[in-house]
Amino acid sequence: MIEDRERKTGKELLMILIKALIYSLLVYFYINKPQIYVEYPRLARITSGFMIFLGPSLAISIIRWVVIYWYIKKHKFKSNIKDNFILGINRIESILNTVFFMLALTSFWDVKLQDLVFSISIVAAALAVTFKDYVANMINGLIIMFSDRLSLGDHIKVGDHEGKILDITLINMILQNEDSDMVIIPNSLAFSSVIVNQSKQNTKKLSIEFEMSLANGYTPEFIENQLNKVIENYADNVMPGGLTVKTIAINKDVVIFKAMILLKRYDKVKEREIRRAINTTLIRLSAVLKTDKQATPTTL
DSSP: HHHHHHHHHHHHHHHHHHHHHHHHHHHHHHHOHHHHHHHHHHHHHHHHHHHHHHHHHHHHHHHHHHHHHHHHHHTTTTTTTTOHHHHHHHHHHHHHHHHHHHHHHHHHHHHOOHHHHHHHHHHHHHHHHHHHHHHHHHHHHHHTTTTTSSSSSOOETTTTTEEEEEEESSSSSEEETOOOOOOEEEEHHHHSSSSGGGGGGSSEEEEEEEEEEEEOOOOOOHHHHHHHHHOOOOTEEEEEEEEEEEEEEOOOOOEEEEEEEEEOOOOOOHHHHHHHHHHHHHHHHHOOOOOOOOOOSSSH
């Protein structure tokens, strides 16, 4: 791990040194004005444009490297760490590099700074109105990246979607659900929704909502006892006494129950096995008629 970190750090430092060398050469030729610049004025403007982009980009790269290196050293992270703070710094670097690149393009033409600022302000206002949803997503994405409430790899639930956070971009959040499907959620929706972060808890909850016919007459206690027999085979993954069955609603023909199981840790494979075993037991219970004296409790 230490060798990987040092190798990655060495590559980043090498890129910074290459940028610094190219920028130094551009500054040298810009100051000394070689004859080729006199013969080809457009080449001088291109060099000036590269300087406008490469100078700030070099400064941003140095600041980024120092901040991330300090952050990793302070928290003693591994070399392959995926952290929101590092992700947010990288996104900001990309945004700033894009801005300076657009400014560098303007140097290819004879544009006055006053006219440029005026034009950019008009364009920025128009873009903010036209693409306000994208701007909101970008702002919300940066807020999520620098927040300690959500992290890459966390298992969360947003509305009806549940899964592990694979990536957070400036536009959306990418989850991987239990079926290994990619779920893309806009940052504005995630920011304004109620999010349940199961990874920040000491235990994980497995919830199963189901219906039972009133004709069967099952009580929550009876169903709970039946399900406790099932989860005995998964004692290493389920908290002791971690199964509860609640009555959600009583309708005309059916009763809606909710079974909640507290798991010791997040294990997608074992969770799937527990869910399947419980669903199988519930299906068998729902098929039992009230006339079956062995399976029928006394009262609801």
